[in-house]
Amino acid sequence: MGVVEKAIWFIESNFNRSPSLDDIARATGISRFSLSRSFTYATGMPVVAYLRARRLTEAYKALRDGAPSILAVALEAGYNSHEGFTRAFRDQFGITPDEARKGHDIDQRLLMESIGMHETVMADLEEPQRKQRDAFTVVGLGGRFRMDGPNTIPGLWQKFQPYEGTLGEVLGYWYGVCGDWKEDFFYMAGVEVARVPADLPAELTVHKFPAQDYLVFRHETHLSELNQTFAAIFGRYIPENGYHPRDCFELYDENFDPQTGLGGIEIWVPATRESGER
Structure with missing residues (x-):
């Protein structure tokens, strides 16, 4: 069983006990930082968001089935107050707990059912190459994105x-x-520069990579399947081989055709182990 599957099993076995991210990380045997990235890539949502959505989904079912006490359901879901539970419940489903108990319908797609431990879609990976690069600088346009939102x-x-x-x-x-x-992540579309232009537009971002060793993975199929490769890298290869996930980059060259989404992509991941060893 891989680390993501272990995390899902632990959450499903313990979510009514309000496990923390540290609890889940200990159960999987990796750091909370590694778990956060691995789980997000493998499932498309952050581990904390999954845990919260599972609790609220089970709370909704209890209220829909006529639970007599909203506060008791809130406590069971890990909330210490009626107000905090109501706010989170409304944010998730668009109705209040009291309305759920009265039979108000919700969009069933808002429910988070248990992710099967074999439902995560991961690409088959070839063994990565190990390469060394000197320090370099990328400038580009960046923003924050959600794994569970529109692409x-x-x-x-x-x-x-x-x-x-x-x-x-x-x-x-x-x-x-x-x-x-x-719960979201930073992504920048950019190019490498020898020096940052003095007149760099204010809306562009500078990202500096230090000299370091990398694990270089290849993605050969359509660009729309890139998340499956990332899921395999961060949900399986990185944690299972004792590496520590850090800022990485996709490298596109002239063989890649943005019109067709084909041509191959490299994913460069710093080769740093959990212990700090290279």
Whole structure:
């Protein structure tokens, strides 16, 4: 059983006991930081969001079935007050707990049922190459995105296109920088530069990578399946081989065709182990 499957099993066995992220991480044998990234890529949502949605879904079912005490349901779901529970419940389902108990309908797609421990979709990975790179700098257009929201990253690349050719960049390569995973994550569409332009537009972001070793994975299928490769990297390979997930980048070269979504992509992940060893 992989670490993501272990996390799902632990959550499903214990979510009424209000397990913390640290509790779940201990059960899987990896750090909370590694767990957060691994779970998000493998399932499409942060582990804390999954836990919250599962609790609220079971609370909704209890109220729908006529639970006599809203406060008792709130406590069972891990909330210490009627007010906090009502606020979270309304945010999740668009109705109050009292309305749920009175039989008000909700969009069934808002319910979070248990993710089967074998339902996470992961690509088959070839063993990555290990490469070393000197320090380099990427400039580009960045923003924050949700794994469980609409995919608006292609629109970010379109917005960045007018800047290409104006930054003194290294030609023929494009970088998708990924990092700062929380309940959302940072993504930047950019290019490598030898030096940051003095007149860099204020809306562009600078990201510096230090000299380090990388694990380099290949994604050969359509771009729409890239999340499956990321899920396999961060949901299986990285935690199961003792690596520590850090800011990584997608590397596109001139073989990639943005019109067809084909041509192959490299994913460069810093080769740092949980212990700090290389």
